[in-house]
Amino acid sequence: MNTRLLPFYATLLICVLLYAACVIQFPNMLSTRVLGNLLTDNAFLGIAAVGMTLVIISGGIDLSVGSVIAFTGVLIAVLVSHHGMHPLAAFAIALTFAAVFGAAMGAIIHYLNVPAFIVTLAGMFLARGLCFVLTTQSIPINHPFYTALQGLYWRLPGGGRLTFIGGLMLAVFAAGIIIAHFTKFGSYVYAIGGNRTSAELMGVPVARTTIGIYALSGFLSGLAGIVFSLYTSAGYSLSAVGVELDTIAAVVIGGTLLTGGVGYVAGTFFGVLIQGIIQTYIVFDGTLSSWWTKIVVGILLFAFIALQRVLVFVSERRISGRTIARSTG
Amino acid sequence: MTANVSPQDDVLLSVENIHKSFLGFKALDGVDFDIRAGEIHALLGENGAGKSTLIKVLTGVHQPDSGVIRFEGREIGVRDTLQAQHLGIGTVYQEVNLLPNLSVAENLFIGRQPKRFGFVDRREMERRARALLAQYGMDIDVSADLAQYSVAVQQLIAIARAVDLSGKVLILDEPTASLDRNETEMLFAVMRQLKERGMGIVFITHFLDQVYAVSDRVTILRNGKLAGTALTKELSKIDLVSKMLGRTLAEVTHTTHRTAPPASARRISFRGYGLSRSIAPFDLDISEGEVVGVAGLLGSGRTETARLLFGIDVPDSGKATVDGKEIRLSSPREAVAAGFGLCPEDRKTDGIVGDLSVRENIALALQARRGWLRRLSSREQSELADRFIKALDIRTSDMEKPVKFLSGGNQQKVILARWLATNPRFLILDEPTRGIDVGAHAEIITLINRLCDDGMALLVISSEIEEIVAYSSRVRVLRDRVHTAELTGKDINAATIMRTIAADTPLGDEPMEAKQ
Ligand SMILES: Nc1ncnc2c1ncn2[C@@H]1O[C@H](COP(=O)(O)OP(=O)(O)OP(=O)(O)O)[C@@H](O)[C@H]1O
Numbered sequence A: 001m002n003t004r005l006l007p008f009y010a011t012l013l014i015c016v017l018l019y020a021a022c023v024i025q026f027p028n029m030l031s032t033r034v035l036g037n038l039l040t041d042n043a044f045l046g047i048a049a050v051g052m053t054l055v056i057i058s059g060g061i062d063l064s065v066g067s068v069i070a071f072t073g074v075l076i077a078v079l080v081s082h083h084g085m086h087p088l089a090a091f092a093i094a095l096t097f098a099a100v101f102g103a104a105m106g107a108i109i110h111y112l113n114v115p116a117f118i119v120t121l122a123g124m125f126l127a128r129g130l131c132f133v134l135t136t137q138s139i140p141i142n143h144p145f146y147t148a149l150q151g152l153y154w155r156l157p158g159g160g161r162l163t164f165i166g167g168l169m170l171a172v173f174a175a176g177i178i179i180a181h182f183t184k185f186g187s188y189v190y191a192i193g194g195n196r197t198s199a200e201l202m203g204v205p206v207a208r209t210t211i212g213i214y215a216l217s218g219f220l221s222g223l224a225g226i227v228f229s230l231y232t233s234a235g236y237s238l239s240a241v242g243v244e245l246d247t248i249a250a251v252v253i254g255g256t257l258l259t260g261g262v263g264y265v266a267g268t269f270f271g272v273l274i275q276g277i278i279q280t281y282i283v284f285d286g287t288l289s290s291w292w293t294k295i296v297v298g299i300l301l302f303a304f305i306a307l308q309r310v311l312v313f314v315s316e317r318r319i320s321g322r323t324i325a326r327s328t329g
Numbered sequence B: 001m002t003a004n005v006s007p008q009d010d011v012l013l014s015v016e017n018i019h020k021s022f023l024g025f026k027a028l029d030g031v032d033f034d035i036r037a038g039e040i041h042a043l044l045g046e047n048g049a050g051k052s053t054l055i056k057v058l059t060g061v062h063q064p065d066s067g068v069i070r071f072e073g074r075e076i077g078v079r080d081t082l083q084a085q086h087l088g089i090g091t092v093y094q095e096v097n098l099l100p101n102l103s104v105a106e107n108l109f110i111g112r113q114p115k116r117f118g119f120v121d122r123r124e125m126e127r128r129a130r131a132l133l134a135q136y137g138m139d140i141d142v143s144a145d146l147a148q149y150s151v152a153v154q155q156l157i158a159i160a161r162a163v164d165l166s167g168k169v170l171i172l173d174e175p176t177a178s179l180d181r182n183e184t185e186m187l188f189a190v191m192r193q194l195k196e197r198g199m200g201i202v203f204i205t206h207f208l209d210q211v212y213a214v215s216d217r218v219t220i221l222r223n224g225k226l227a228g229t230a231l232t233k234e235l236s237k238i239d240l241v242s243k244m245l246g247r248t249l250a251e252v253t254h255t256t257h258r259t260a261p262p263a264s265a266r267r268i269s270f271r272g273y274g275l276s277r278s279i280a281p282f283d284l285d286i287s288e289g290e291v292v293g294v295a296g297l298l299g300s301g302r303t304e305t306a307r308l309l310f311g312i313d314v315p316d317s318g319k320a321t322v323d324g325k326e327i328r329l330s331s332p333r334e335a336v337a338a339g340f341g342l343c344p345e346d347r348k349t350d351g352i353v354g355d356l357s358v359r360e361n362i363a364l365a366l367q368a369r370r371g372w373l374r375r376l377s378s379r380e381q382s383e384l385a386d387r388f389i390k391a392l393d394i395r396t397s398d399m400e401k402p403v404k405f406l407s408g409g410n411q412q413k414v415i416l417a418r419w420l421a422t423n424p425r426f427l428i429l430d431e432p433t434r435g436i437d438v439g440a441h442a443e444i445i446t447l448i449n450r451l452c453d454d455g456m457a458l459l460v461i462s463s464e465i466e467e468i469v470a471y472s473s474r475v476r477v478l479r480d481r482v483h484t485a486e487l488t489g490k491d492i493n494a495a496t497i498m499r500t501i502a503a504d505t506p507l508g509d510e511p512m513e514a515k516q
C-alpha cells in the first residue's frame, strides 16, 4: 500500500470514530439536520482550505486568507449597503480583487524570490488594514437577493437542509480534487512542491504556476468571504481573524505535508469536518467552553505531524531494507 | 583542428562565441560548438571545464552573457527549458532531475499529459508510459512514486523521457554514471538507433572507452575555452587526454600488489557478518596498510556490504573485532567512534550540503567526530580545506563558494575530502572515481596508494576493474549478494576478475540494486 495515503486514511478513520463517539453520547447528533448544519457552518472554512491545500502542496503558505475573507466581506457590504450596488456585481468586483491580490503575492514570491511566509504575512496586514480604510464598523447587508440566497436549500432525507453555501463548498471541493489530479496545472503544483529546481529543468512553467496557485488561493478566499457575508449578513473588519490558521490545521490534519509535494484535497475536507464535529459536540454539551475546539485541534495537529514523521521514517527504513527493487526485467 | 564530416547545412544546433560568467568567474569563454543531424557528438573536459554550463546555456536554463545560438540556421534566444523542449531538444541534466513525489508516468509526461474531455487521462497516460518503458526492457508499475525505484532505474526513466521529448536533438549529461554495463549497452543501442533516424546527440562522459564506442565527433573544453573539435576516429586517446588536461597524463603505475602488512598492524575482522535479505554472511579481515578491492556487478551486494560494515544497516548475524576485541557497530556513530569512515556511492543525494561553503563541507565530518563542543577554529578549517583542495585538485574559485555552485565532479571531490579529513583507521570508499575526470582519476588512485602506505586500511568498491587492479592488495568478488571469492597475488588482473564476476551469470539478468 502507498504509505502516502496513510495519513489520509487515518483522518478518515478519526473523522468517522469521532462522529460515532459523539452519536453514542448524543444520539441526536445522528441526523441529516446536524450534518447539513456542519456543512453550512464550515462552508467558508472549507472553501478557503481548498486553496490552502494547493498552496501547501506547492511548498508554500498563504497567511493572508483570514484578512482577505474579512476584506471581501467588508467590500461587499460597503458596495451593497452604502452604494446600492447589486450583490452580483459586488461579488464580481470582490472576487476579481481577491484573485489579483493573490496573483500579485505569487508574482512577488516568484520573481523577487521572497519566502511565501513573509510575502503573505505582509499581505495579511495589508488586507486587514484595507478593511479599516473602508470602514471600522460592522455593516449589515439587507438586500432581497441576499435573503433569496440565504433561503435557498436542498432538502435532505431526514429533514436536514443542504444550504446554498454548504452545497457551494462541496462543489469547490469537487473542483479542487479535479484540479489537483486531473489537470496539468495540478501536476505542476505537485511538481513544484516536490523539487522546484527539478521542476524548472523539466520544463514546468514555474512562474505561471506559482502566480496561478496564489491567485487561486486568493480567489477562493474571496469566495469564502462572500460565503461568510451570506452566513453572517454583514461585513466587519475584525471578522475571520486567524481563519488562515484553522485552514492550515485542516490541511495538515487532512494528511498534507507542510514540506510540500504530498497531499490530498479530499483529506482537507475531512480535516474541516473534524473541526466542525468537535464544535458541534461542544454546542450539544452546552457546558464546555468553545476553546476546547482549539485544544483538541492542537492535540490532533501534534498527533498528525508525529504520525507523518513516523511514516516517513518507516518508509525510508523499508526502502533501505528492501534489497531488490523491481528489476528492469 | 576542424573536422568536416557532413555539409554545414546539416547543422541542427550551434553556438558561436558563447560567454558566460558567474560572479566574475568565467565558466564559458568564447566557446563554439555545433551538433549535426545524424551524429553522436561527445563533449569532454575536466571537472569544472564548463560542459554542463554549455548544456544549460543551450537549453535555456542559463542565459549567455554574449554569443549566438542557432537552431536549424535561425538565430534564436532560448528563454527557458520549456521552449527548448518545444524546439525538440530533450535533455538529461547531470543532477538528478526528476520528481520523486510524482508517479513514474507523471514524470514521463508532465506538461504533455494526454487529455480526454479537457482533463488529464491518467489511464491513457499510464498506458503510454508502460509502452515507452517497454522499449527499454523495463516492466515496472508506472503508477508508483518515482522515489520507490533505484537511482539506476530513475536514470533510465530520465533518459526515456528525454528521448521521447527530443524530436531533433538529445543531450545527455553523464547519463552512464549510475548505469551498469548492460544498461549502458542498451542506452548505446538506443542512441545509435536515434542517430540513424537523423537525430543529433550530445553525449557527456568521463569514460573515454565510451567516447570511442559511440561517438562520431569530439569537442573538448578546457577551463571554459574550446580546446578543439575532431572526428573521434582521427583522435588518439593520448591526444584526447592531453587536450583535456593541457598536459600529458603519467601512466598510472599498475600492480603494486603489496606484501603482507607488518605484524604490528592492527587487524579488523568480521566473522559471519550478514543480514538476511541483504547480504549473505561473510568473513572479512583487513589490516592497516592494506587495500581490499571489491568487484561485482551493480546489485551484487557491494553497497549492502559497505552499509553493513559502517553500521547503517545492522547485521543479524556475526561479530566485528578490532585486534581481537569485539566492537559494536549498530549505528554510523559507533562506526565513526571506532575509527571507521564511509564515502557513500550516491554522493549526489547523500552527501552534499549545497548551501554550505566548500570549507564547511570538508570540515563537516571531522567536526562531527570531535563533537560540537570542541569546535574547529576557522583557521584550522581553512588549513584543512586548503590542503584537500590542493590534494584532490578541487576546482573552485575560492573555498567560501557554496558547494552547490561547483561542477558535479568537483562536488564529489569535496565529499571525498570530507571523509579523508577524518583520517580514519578504516576507510570504505564506494565508487570513489565515479563522475571524476581522467586527470583527477589518476590522482585519486595515487592518493589511495599513499593512504595505504601511511597505514590506513581501505575497502574500495569500484566498477572499474583496471582501477581495482591498480591499488588492491586483495580483491573481493561479489555475486548475487554473496561474497564468492577473494583473489590475491597474481590473480589480481583484469581478466581473472572479469571471469570471476561473470562465472555462471548469464549476462543480462542480474538484479537491480536498491538504493534510495
Ligand atoms: N550557478 C553557478 N554559480 C557559480 N558558479 C557556477 C555555477 N554553475 C557552474 N559554475 C562554475 O562553472 C564552472 C563550470 O561548471 P560545469 O558544471 O559546467 O563543469 P563541468 O564541465 O560540467 O564539470 P563536471 O565534469 O564536474 O560535471 C565550475 O567551476 C563551476 O564552479
Ligand SMILES: [Mg+2]
Pocket (backbone or CB within 6 Å): B051, B052, B053, B094, B173, B407, B408, B409
Ligand atoms: Mg557537469
